[in-house]
């Protein structure tokens with residue numbers, strides 16, 4: 001199993017590290033445009049192999065796509081992150097060009113690959129990859145919901161005073177400060193609806209904290225987060241590589257599902273060796289449908305800025 005990660009920055013390196021530690025891939029190619037940077041990150045990570053007990057080979061390269069040839073899965077993390085006070089949408093000007101260029105180089109060398117798009121604004125970058133890479137729709141996946149759901153569970157556990165392993169929940173919709181739709185109605189503590197334990201006000205607070213999860217960390221760190229994003233990507237990569245048929249909310253091209261067309265938006269999907277094997281349509285109530293529609297309207301406004 002060969003995995004390529006483009007961008008050896010904070011998220012790319014974290015992602016390569018988690019993939020290696022989970023020990024399911026034979027090879028991870030880490031590619032960056034900055035001379036020597038990916039080679040350095042790869043060497044540093046490989047020097048953790050005997051300490052962390054993995055056999056995955058991590059190879060760093062500067063801009064040489066021939067080394068990515070025949071990758072089963074490619075992850076795009078290249079691009080700029082936001083600074084405190086910025087929205088993800090403001091990154092489109094620089095990141096769209098990078099994502100378009102990178103995805104076409106990747107597909108040239110790995111025509112059968114499965115692409116995971118991470119660079120922001122992620123839903124629009126996934127849409128751009130759909131419009132320009134030529135890959136079928138089951139092989140382009142935007143990563144956002146897996147991370148947002150992990151943050152949702154963290155906030156729910158905090159509010160409940162419960163261990164995170166007792167909590168389940170999912171965030172669908174766009175990966176943006178206003179567009180996320182945390183499904184509080186369906187969240188559970190060990191199969192019991194969380195509304196049994198938390199007031200409506202406290203649940204609304206959890207919802208709001210979840211939606212600004214990335215912005216909160218960006219304010220604290222001066223740049224956006226990387227540990228949870230890297231872990232979330234590695235979860236998607238493992239589900240595909242190991243044909244796990246696991247369900248994650250991911251940004252997927254909708255063609256009628258959730259009443260939407262021609263948009264990449266977060267929805268639950270089953271991930272396996274063929275990439276997106278199924279889009280799961282769950283019954284939403286009227287308020288959730290309204291939130292999804294508003295979320296889609298926001299993503300479409302950003303998509304309209306693309307020069308396709």
Ligand SMILES: NC(=O)C1=CN([C@@H]2O[C@H](COP(=O)(O)OP(=O)(O)OC[C@H]3O[C@@H](n4cnc5c(N)ncnc54)[C@H](O)[C@@H]3O)[C@@H](O)[C@H]2O)C=CC1
Pocket residue numbers: 006007008009010011012031032033034037077078079080081082091095098101102117118119120122143144147175223224225226229
């Ligand atoms: N979808 C999600 O849930 C998340 C998305 N992100 C996004 O991921 C992206 C990366 O974030 P960080 O790793 O923190 O940034 P970073 O600045 O640490 O790393 C980005 C790397 O991309 C490289 N790069 C730029 N242009 C390139 C090109 N054309 N080819 C190859 N490499 C290139 C840079 O040299 C740099 O090393 C950002 O757009 C950020 O907003 C970050 C966290 C979560």
Ligand SMILES: O=C([O-])CC(=O)C(=O)O
Pocket residue numbers: 081082088120147175213214215218224225229
């Ligand atoms: O907040 C950001 O800009 C990076 C990101 O998407 C996240 O951490 O959710």
